[in-house]
Amino acid sequence: MEDLVAHAKRNKYVPDSSKDKPGWGSPLDEGMVVGLAPVLKFTVHDPLILEPEDGLPRRLRLRYYWEATDPRAKRRFGTGANWKDISVLLAADLLLYEERPGVYTGLATAREGTQFRMATNALRALTKSVDDRVLLRVETLAEALSEDFFLWLFYRFQTSANVGSGLLINAMHELSSQDRQFRNAKFSKEATIDRIELAALIALGKASFGPAKTGITSTAPDALFEVELHTDGGFQPFRTTHYENLAVDSGDLGPKMIDDIWVKVLPALRRLHRDDSAWHADGRAKLHELALTQVKTLLDLRAV
Known part of the structure; x- marks a missing residue:
C-alpha cells in the first residue's frame, strides 16, 4: 500500500x-x-x-x-x-x-x-x-447477490425479521423487479406482501428481484444501517444510518458505514442466506403460497 x-x-x-x-x-x-x-x-x-x-x-x-x-x-x-x-x-x-x-x-x-x-x-x-505483474479484476461475481437472495431477504422481513448473527431486517423500503419480458417494476414506500402487484409477481414466479432498499439492525456494530443493495454486490449507504451509543462525526460517517457494511454486514448476510437450509428446502415454496393466499384475500376484499 x-x-x-x-x-x-x-x-x-x-x-x-x-x-x-x-x-x-x-x-x-x-x-x-x-x-x-x-x-x-x-x-x-x-x-x-x-x-x-x-x-x-x-x-x-x-x-x-x-x-x-x-x-x-x-x-x-x-x-x-x-x-x-x-x-x-x-x-x-x-x-x-x-x-x-x-x-x-x-x-x-x-x-x-x-x-x-x-x-x-x-x-x-x-x-x-x-508492479506490472499486478492483476486487477473488475466487476467479478464473487460478491454478487442473486435473485434468490433478494427473495430470501423479503421472506425474512415478512415472516421472521431476525435472520441471525445479530442482524434484524426491520424495513424493506423499496424492492425492484423485472419480468421475463424485461418489464421493470419498483415497489417503494415499503414493500410488503400486502401490495397486491408485488404479491402477484411472487405468486406467478416469473420475475427476478433486486435491488432493494432495506433497513438492517446490527448488534456488532450496534447500529441501524439504511442501505440499498444491488445485484452486482455493490451497495449505497444512506445518512439515515444511525450508530447507537457512538458519536460519529458527519465527515466520518460515510467511510465508517462503507467499512462496516462491506466487511461485517454484507458477508454475514450472504453467509446466512447460503446456510439457511429451511429456506433452500421449502422457503421459496412457502413464500409462493403466502403470496398466492394474499392475492386471493386482497381480491376478495376488493370485490366487497
Missing part, C-alpha cells in the same frame, strides 16, 4: 491547473468542488492508510480526479470556448481492503458506467506503475 501511496502522491491532482490533467487525492478533500467547473483552488491531501482495528483489515482510501466536458456548458459557450468554461470536475473514491498480503478487494464510489471505468482504469494504471 505504501508504494501505491507514493505513486499517487507523485501524480497528485493540481486544482486550477492550466490544462486538463487528472490526478490523485484523498477522501479528506473538500467534496463540494466536485461537479463544478474546475477553477476553484482547494487543498488536495494524500491518500490514507488505516491500520487494522475493530474487526476491520488494513485499508487504503484514495480519490481520483478527472475533468470532463459539460454538454450544457458546451452548448452555451460553443465549441471554440476555453476548456475551463465547458468542463466539470469529477471524482471517485477508491477503497482497498487487504484480504491477505498481496491480495486486496476494493470498492469504487461510482455506479455510473463511464465514471466507474474511469476510476478503475486509473487504479489499474496506478497498480501497474508499482
Whole structure:
C-alpha cells in the first residue's frame, strides 16, 4: 500500500491547473468542488492508510480526479470556448481492503458506467506503475447477490425479521423487479406482501428481484444501517444510518458505514442466506403460497 501511496502522491491532482490533467487525492478533500467547473483552488491531501482495528483489515482510501466536458456548458459557450468554461470536475473514491498480503478487494464510489471505468482504469494504471505483474479484476461475481437472495431477504422481513448473527431486517423500503419480458417494476414506500402487484409477481414466479432498499439492525456494530443493495454486490449507504451509543462525526460517517457494511454486514448476510437450509428446502415454496393466499384475500376484499 505504501508504494501505491507514493505513486499517487507523485501524480497528485493540481486544482486550477492550466490544462486538463487528472490526478490523485484523498477522501479528506473538500467534496463540494466536485461537479463544478474546475477553477476553484482547494487543498488536495494524500491518500490514507488505516491500520487494522475493530474487526476491520488494513485499508487504503484514495480519490481520483478527472475533468470532463459539460454538454450544457458546451452548448452555451460553443465549441471554440476555453476548456475551463465547458468542463466539470469529477471524482471517485477508491477503497482497498487487504484480504491477505498481496491480495486486496476494493470498492469504487461510482455506479455510473463511464465514471466507474474511469476510476478503475486509473487504479489499474496506478497498480501497474508499482508492479506490472499486478492483476486487477473488475466487476467479478464473487460478491454478487442473486435473485434468490433478494427473495430470501423479503421472506425474512415478512415472516421472521431476525435472520441471525445479530442482524434484524426491520424495513424493506423499496424492492425492484423485472419480468421475463424485461418489464421493470419498483415497489417503494415499503414493500410488503400486502401490495397486491408485488404479491402477484411472487405468486406467478416469473420475475427476478433486486435491488432493494432495506433497513438492517446490527448488534456488532450496534447500529441501524439504511442501505440499498444491488445485484452486482455493490451497495449505497444512506445518512439515515444511525450508530447507537457512538458519536460519529458527519465527515466520518460515510467511510465508517462503507467499512462496516462491506466487511461485517454484507458477508454475514450472504453467509446466512447460503446456510439457511429451511429456506433452500421449502422457503421459496412457502413464500409462493403466502403470496398466492394474499392475492386471493386482497381480491376478495376488493370485490366487497
